[in-house]
Amino acid sequence: MRVTELAEVGVTVLSRWIFNCYLVHDGGDGRALIVDPGLPSTTAAAIGLIEAAGGPPPVVVATHGHVDHVGGLPDLHAYGAAVCLPSRVRDYLGGEIPRGPGLREIAKVRSILREQPPDLGSVLEIARTGRHTGVGGGTARFPNGADHWLKDGDEVPGAPAWQVIQVPGHTDDSMALWNQGTGVLLSGDAVLSRQGRAWFTPEVCDPESAALTEERLRMLPVGYLLPGHGRVVVGAGLMGRALAPRERP
Ligand SMILES: [Zn+2]
Known part of the structure; x- marks a missing residue:
């Protein structure tokens, strides 16, 4: 596991490999915030850091x-x-069929x-946990539900x-988190990074909404891009x- 302090x-x-989990030490109210707990191993490490700091269970x-x-998520539910x-x-849990990028779109980001x-261990973890938690294969499985359901502007x-900024395109449910005070954008899979530059993902299920998402996010004064996959990108402007989705560095 790679641990990088910002x-x-x-x-x-x-x-681990291309899979990033972010631990924000103070979400603005003294409580830690974990974003994208993709793997049980990175999640356990984040919980360990929170406990070492003596903080309450995170958001x-x-x-x-x-x-x-x-x-x-199951471990975080259990942790409180x-x-x-x-x-x-x-909506997916209520019966809507989740859309996701197809194999042709997924192939477009293989350079990452x-x-x-x-x-390999990270891939095995995902294969194991994905059977009971997450959206994939046209269904959604979240046995513990959620404490809060978020939408644009929350x-x-x-x-x-x-x-919360809704950033549909990669999927219909995609959100990013924006901190105006620090200029940090947690972009999920809407924006990836490639060779040190931000890259609007070509891995989309809806190109039109992805184009609107790109237009909206390009206006933000982001100084730190923390993407779902790939390395962190830092710098004004x-x-x-x-990079646009079609561009390949
Ligand atoms: Zn994704």
């Missing part, structure tokens, strides 16, 4: 329901975390896989420094320089 914005990045947000973003999911996931040394309950 001390200046109070975030620890816990990664947790999944940017979308894909299995590689939610594998740690307040779990927040996109409100669209509630080669940027960091592969870790402040994250218990983490008021963070605002980074969204303006972001």
Whole structure:
């Protein structure tokens, strides 16, 4: 596991291969915020850091329901975390069939896989947890539901420094979290990174809504892009320089 401290914005990045879990030490109310607990192992490490700091159970947000973003949710439920999911996931649980990118779209982002040394264990963890938790294969499985269902413009309950921006395109339920005070954007899979630049994902189920998402996010004064997959990108004006979905560096 790779652990990277972004001390200046109070975030620890816990990664295995391309899978990133973010621990925000203080969501704005003294409570920690975990974003995208994709793997039980990275989630356990994040919980360990919270316990070492003596803090209460965290707030947790999944940017979308894909299995590689939610594998740690059962452990977080058991730990007493307040779990927040996109409100669209509630529609999936109510019977709506979730749309996701097809295999042709997934193939468009395979270049990301080669940027960091592969870790087979992370893939096995996802295969194991994905059977009972997450959106995949046209169904949604969240046996514990959520404590809060989030939508565009919401402040994250218990983490008021963070605002929800709906960013459909990759999936219909995709959300990003924005912190205006620090200029940090937790982009989920709407924006990835490639060779040190932000990259609007070409892995989409709805190109039109993805284009609107791109237009909206390019306007944000982001100084730190914390993507669902790939390395963190830092620098003023980074969204303006972001690669479009069709561009391959
Ligand atoms: Zn995804």
